[in-house]
Amino acid sequence: MEIETSIEAAFNEAASLVESSASNNKGTHLDDKLMLQLYGLYKVATVGECKDQQPTLYSGIFNMKARWKWSAWKEFSSLSKHDAMVKYIEVVKESFGWEPNSNHHAQQRPPSSSNVFMMGNSVSSFAIPSPEEDVDEESDPVFAWAKDGDLIKLRGWLENNVSKINSIADSNGLKPLHWASDRGHLSTCQLLLKFGANPHVVDNDGMTPLEYAETCDHAEIVALLRGNTL
Known part of the structure; x- marks a missing residue:
């Protein structure tokens, strides 16, 4: 079916454009809402309906990002794979001012699904890194102590490194x-x-500790931080 082949090839070309823009820092004009829309459409077009269980809310900021991506996928799950491809192509056309190559008789190699929506700082903020990968506990044990609530070790570090408290950060900018x-x-x-x-202080996504606490519904910490931000 030449029409179906043409749609699939145009879809692969559009997805490759998004991937290339992300990796080459050309996607800064795309906001988070649009990138989530493209993510949801891409998942339906390549995988189909979202049947995964919704990520829980109370596992921290990383699961919050997973929930956003899950919701984007779920939003378009009523579409068929074909319709999701067509919609994806339309969104990329409008957002990038792009037109597909007229010669789609040769099937193009689809982009890697793991790379198309890494959505790092150049495009968006919804990559879902592993907390264990974010914290280099050997070189910066303070992050592990803060993560684990180890008051004794953390106090010892603070007494000797207090000048670093607002400058030291992990790979995602978390203090x-x-x-x-x-x-x-x-x-x-x-x-x-x-x-x-x-x-x-903000991380690489511009989020403050208060926003982390609010996202995870830590009411006492929210109240504490609000009192310290007045």
């Missing part, structure tokens, strides 16, 4: 206060604030 807020360690947050942790 110790981000980790403590994400994991719900109230006493750890209090200790960090006592030593001068700035509640206004």
Whole structure:
């Protein structure tokens, strides 16, 4: 079926354009909402209906990002694979000012699904890194101590490295206060604030410790941080 082959080839070309834009830092004009829309359509077009269970809310910021991507996939699950491909092509045309190659008789190699929507800083913020990969515990044990709520080791580190409290960050820009807020360690947050942790610091996605605490529904930490951001 030449028409179906043409649609699939155009879809692969469009997905490759999105992947290329992300890897070459050309996608900064695309906002998060649009990238999630493209993600949802891509998943339906390549996998089909979303049958995965919704990620839980209370496992931290990384699961929050997983929920956003799950919701985007679920939103378009009523579409057939064909209709999702057509819609995806339309969105890419409108967003990139792109037109598919007229010669689609040769099937193009589809882009890697793991790369098309990594959505790092150049395009968006919805990559879902593993927390264990984010924290280099050997070189920066302070992140592990903040993550685990180890007050004794953290206090010892703070007493000798207090000047670093607002500058040290992991690969995603998370400061110790981000980790403590994400994991719900109230006493750890209090200790960090006592030593001068700035509640206004942001990670690579522009999120503050307060936003982490709000996302994870850590009410006491939300109240603490709000009191320190007035």
